[in-house]
Amino acid sequence: MFMERFVIEGGNTLQGTVTIKGAKNSMLPIMAASVLNSSDRNIELFNIPDIIDMHVMKIILESLGLEVVFSNNTLTINTKRLSSYAVSDELMREMRSSIFLMGPLLARLGKVRVTYPGGCSIGPRPIDLHFKGLEALGAEIREENGSIFARAPYLKGAVIHLDFPSVGATENLMMAAVLARGKTVLHNVAKEPEIVDLQNFLNGMGAIVRGAGTDTIRITGVEALGSCSYRIIPDRIVAGTFLMAAAATGGEILVKGIIPSHLDAVVAKMREAGAELEAYEDSLFIRKSKLKGVEKVCTLPYPGFPTDLQAPMMVLLALARGRSTIVESIFEARFKHAYELQRMNARIHIDGRKAYLWGVDKLSGTDVVATDLRAGAALVIAGLAAEGITTVHNIRHIDRGYERLEIDLQKLGAKIQREKGLHEQKAASC
Ligand code: EPZ
Numbered sequence: 001m002f003m004e005r006f007v008i009e010g011g012n013t014l015q016g017t018v019t020i021k022g023a024k025n026s027m028l029p030i031m032a033a034s035v036l037n038s039s040d041r042n043i044e045l046f047n048i049p050d051i052i053d054m055h056v057m058k059i060i061l062e063s064l065g066l067e068v069v070f071s072n073n074t075l076t077i078n079t080k081r082l083s084s085y086a087v088s089d090e091l092m093r094e095m096r097s098s099i100f101l102m103g104p105l106l107a108r109l110g111k112v113r114v115t116y117p118g119g120c121s122i123g124p125r126p127i128d129l130h131f132k133g134l135e136a137l138g139a140e141i142r143e144e145n146g147s148i149f150a151r152a153p154y155l156k157g158a159v160i161h162l163d164f165p166s167v168g169a170t171e172n173l174m175m176a177a178v179l180a181r182g183k184t185v186l187h188n189v190a191k192e193p194e195i196v197d198l199q200n201f202l203n204g205m206g207a208i209v210r211g212a213g214t215d216t217i218r219i220t221g222v223e224a225l226g227s228c229s230y231r232i233i234p235d236r237i238v239a240g241t242f243l244m245a246a247a248a249t250g251g252e253i254l255v256k257g258i259i260p261s262h263l264d265a266v267v268a269k270m271r272e273a274g275a276e277l278e279a280y281e282d283s284l285f286i287r288k289s290k291l292k293g294v295e296k297v298c299t300l301p302y303p304g305f306p307t308d309l310q311a312p313m314m315v316l317l318a319l320a321r322g323r324s325t326i327v328e329s330i331f332e333a334r335f336k337h338a339y340e341l342q343r344m345n346a347r348i349h350i351d352g353r354k355a356y357l358w359g360v361d362k363l364s365g366t367d368v369v370a371t372d373l374r375a376g377a378a379l380v381i382a383g384l385a386a387e388g389i390t391t392v393h394n395i396r397h398i399d400r401g402y403e404r405l406e407i408d409l410q411k412l413g414a415k416i417q418r419e420k421g422l423h424e425q426k427a428a429s430c
Contacts, residue, residue: 003424004399006392006406008383009415010365013288014251016412018242020258021073022047023235024054024401026197029171030232031057031075032100033202035064035108036178040080041227043205048075048232052400056095060087064101086113089146093117099127099168102150103175106139111151121371121427123332129162129169136160137176137184157182157221165190165301170217171198178207180221189217192302193262197233204228236262237308238402239284241377244312245409246286247275248319248385253412256283265305269297269313273320293322293359299330311337311378317357318346319385326355336427337375340368344382344390365390369427373401380405384414393425 027048034043048054050073058068058075065083069076085105092098096117105112117125131141137160139152157180162169170189175198177184189195191213199212205228208220239258246253247270260267260279267277267284272294276287294317299307307330317324318341328334338348338355343366347358365388370376376398383390392398395418398405406416 003393003421004395005419005421006380006383006395007417007419008365008380008390008392010383010386010388010390012384012413012415013249014246014253014384014409014412014414017254017256018408018412019256020234020239020242021049021403022232023194023197024049024051025167025192025237026194026232027054028057028097029100029175029194029198030201030230031061031077032104033175033198034061034077035066035079035082035101035104036175036202036225037079037205037227038108038224039226040078043077043079043227044229045075045077046073046229046231047234048073049235049403051403052396053095053097056091057097060091060098060101063088063091082108085109085111089115096125097168099130100172100175102130102134103172106134106150106152107155107176107179110153111149114148115146116148121336121375122334129164129166130172133160133162133169133173134176137173137180155180157184157219159185159187161187162189167192167194170195174198174202174209174217174219177219178202178209178221178225182221184219184221186217186219188215190301191215193233193236193259201228201230204230233262234258237306237374239263240266240306240309241312241381241402242408243270243277243284243286244309244316245381245384247289247291248316248381250288251412252286252288254283254285258282258284260284265303266309269294269305270316273316291316291320291359293317293320293324293357296325296327298327301330307331307334308374310334311374312381314338314348314355314357315341315378315381315385318348318359318363318382320359322359324357324359326357328353328355336371337378340375340379340427341382343368344386346382362387364388367391367393367425369425370394370397371427373397377402377405380409380416384409384416393421
């Protein structure tokens, strides 16, 4: 199978303005939540990025009988022909976020069939917290040769304490509880902005959800939900990726169309590393900065430093004067990009969930392999900053979460081209 690649000529600083599109991690649960609409009126979603994961979720919804049209960064979804409760194995394997269909299908149809979403290159990605919560709401879940069947004549409100503030489990349980009989209280939930976005969308459909963004979400079940039109929030991870690309190349860019407060932990840590950042109402400006190492970057659930920016931050620190330590506390195996960066002359030592870095003056261009979308984005940043030519292989990973990344970078002065690759490349062993 052809795998495309980016060919990057390093050494150009980024200059100019980039406008950020809608958040992948808001879009995916909200697309799944559209299943809850039992009216025959369309749902309209605005500010939708044209990325692979959107097209995969669109195919999944169509496989359930929904009509989904994507045009001009807008999704129009009609649910009157919802006819299936089974998500195919192939589609489950294609994208982990298909697990978001469990809550809505159970709530709407009283049954759902899925299979275990594939683990991926950042860890096993269990879904035990999803199951525990759905069972607490009255679902019966059984496994039969790899398939998972869940059924519930009706869902009943419950008090649920999440063992870990899982983003996906919080969202799945919110989408199940909105049509449950009675009240549900979810404790120790994820507080990401994408959770607040989902709450606002569900309430736009007529749900009664309160508390998103805090440790506790309270839901009062209703009989049925209708349609609504909704604009999703901008992608804070894509915004952070561009800020780090500018910092790593010594550039000056304005990142606009964002909610700066969603990046408070990122801005604070980048400033600690010497980045000069100014916040405006819907944008962040980064000036040419002299980077220095930071004692520790520890990834945490929101509002802590986001795990999805750990890889791009590693590139920035690989080029910062002095020593830094990164602790990846969310995922078990999210350092694969470090082995690719070592091949570019980065000085990094990995010890379990810790990465120790000693800044170098220059990275050297070479062939590297993207292992997940954020690792891929980090390798692009490394290529932009490196001396010589860097080829990033398997960029399908990047296209899952970044809409034509190379076009936005070209507009900022980067020398990056998309090329037909040969075949899937293997990453460095780790
Ligand atoms: C969401 O994944 C995001 N994906 C991830 O973004 C993000 O990295 C992650 O949250 C953490 O912020 C989407 O929103 C589509 P979790 P999710 O459940 O929901 C463990 C990207 O690059 N866990 O909060 O899968 C799990 O193993 C992607 O855009 C359980 O143990 O994350 C992990 O260690 C990557 N049991 C930790 O919790 C469960 O049932 C965080 O997982 C569920 C999770």
